[in-house]
Amino acid sequence: MFNFWNMQVKIFGVRGCCFGIANMILVKRIREALYSALLLQDISFFDSETVGDLTSRLGADCQQVSRVIGNDLNLILRNVLQGAGSLIYLLVLSWPLGLCTVGICTILSAVMLIYGRYQKKAARLVQEVTASANQVAQETLSLIRTVRVHGTEGEELGRYKWWLGKLADISLRQSAAYGFWNLSFNSLYHSTQVIAVLFGGMAILAGHITAEKLTKFILYSEWLIYSTWWVGDNISSLMQSVGASEKVFRLMDLLPSSQFIERGVKLQGLTGLIEFIDVSFYYPSRPTVPVVQHVSFSVHPGEVVAIVGFSGSGKSTLVNLLLQLYEPTNGQILIDGHPLKELDIMWWRERIGYVGQEPKLFRMDISSNISYGCTHYIKQEDIEWAAKQAYAHDFISALPNGYETLVDDDLLSGGQRQRIAIARAIIRDPSILVLDEATSALDAESEYNVQGVFRSVRSDLTTRSVIVIAHRLSTIKAADKIVVMDGGQIVEIGSHRELLLKDGLYARLTRKQADAMS
Ligand SMILES: Nc1ncnc2c1ncn2[C@@H]1O[C@H](COP(=O)(O)OP(=O)(O)OP(=O)(O)O)[C@@H](O)[C@H]1O
Helix, strand or coil: CCCHHHHHHHHHHHHHHHHHHHHHHHHHHHHHHHHHHHCECCCCHHHHCCHHHHHHHHHHHHHHHHHHHHHHHHHHHHHHHHHHHHHHHHHHHCHHHHHHHHHHHHHHHHHHHHHHHHHHHHHHHHHHHHHHHHHHHHHHHHCHHHHHHHCCHHHHHHHHHHHHHHHHHHHHHHHHHHHHHHHHHHHHHHHHHHHHHHHHHHHHHCCCCCHHHHHHHHHHHHHHHHHHHHHHHHHHHHHHHHHHHHHHHHHHHCCECHHHHCCCECCCCCCCCEEEEEEEEECCCCCCCEEEEEEEEEECCCCEEEEEECCCCCHHHHHHHHCCCCCCCEEEEEECCEEHHHECHHHHHHCEEEECCCCCCCCCEHHHHHCCCCCCCCCHHHHHHHHHHCCCHHHHHCCCCHHHCECCCCCCCHHHHHHHHHHHHHHCCCCEEEEECCCCCCCHHHHHHHHHHHHCCCCCCCCCEEEEECCCHHHHHCCCEEEEEECCEEEEEECHHHHHHHCCHHHHHHHHHHHHHC
């Protein structure tokens, strides 16, 4: 009647195609998820969702999705067809016995549904707990020096064990649920056989069906129940995958920043005039805490402006707004009179040189780290020129492979990393230079020399505007203008002399620093 074997062979042929499609979808999904992650407007997403967690999800979750499409869907399709065939044949053989089997399969499906939902929830939990355990392991290993110095190996191990214990708990409950599901299946399967033998035997005795028909019936009802079981098993595995992949789906649902979608304005030249006009800002993760309030100041072309203030007063946040990592909540930033948010983001970032507080280098050779982000081809001699300007050439030349040396976190000191980051900023020959504690790890002499380079005119003889955040008096004194911040607001603006005469917060800060030095 039904050549199931042939049917299986044909459907298994489809399996190869399914896997092919699944792998294509997998690659596309990973690309989409990475794309959404890289182009997010709110980069604080990465603060809450640790990067390690995200990357493990990108791999593991997408593989789950691929497995579902390539394997589970194929098996579901095969068993639905097989079950439907068996059901039709059973009803043709004997509809009362066929209906009994349908009743048992319905109960089986209901148990399956509950089990599938449970698996979905459990899979989500397993993903979350595994991610937390991984995070602890990653954190402990990356902060191994801090852990050793504080002698907290035992505590860290305890933290890791706690998460593993939670994982074991969930796995135990999952196994119990699987046992219950298997028990239900076996009980229902055997009850079908008992019903078939009991009622079928009675029907044979009454002469309604033949022994041959009953044998066929038992065989096909077995097919039907097994198909129902397989469909259930695969649907629960599908639910698990859906549960586990929810985070990746959520990531892909986030819209990329409009900065990258809409092409903005490219100015005909950039003089370097920056104006902050009544700028206020709240971080999206802390919408009730104003970090910057009604800030207005300007940086004229060629000017060096220092931003000073207590720790946490909002200095780096101002820089983040200028780099367009965030949009001001109120007010606006103008560049050469044009609103910053209307400028083409790539064009703008090409014209800015930025050195952050603790510059991070990529695991590439030193030359690639220096030329990182440059849009045109950079000659080796230009890289060496930038390194010389940043007072990095001597130590780079002393490394075993010179500029070809692969950068490793342990290889370079904080000051050496800063010099490479400074060379990276200089090589871009930017119109605007932003330095956030960029020379804090340099010795006094190197800092003095490097400052001269920051100020110098650009290769096309135009001036360069510099915004510098610093705590060291020597750096601040050299600025044309000093902006003093306190609690997210500007409390004083002026030159070093003017501010000392004012005898306000700046004068107090400099006196304290002078006292500390003496
Ligand atoms: N991504 C963030 N999400 C939420 N709050 C943040 C974030 N980054 C900084 N903050 C908060 O904003 C405030 C200002 O931080 P900011 O880094 O701008 O200060 P700062 O003056 O540069 O400090 P420092 O001199 O120590 O670098 C702080 O209270 C800080 O906790």
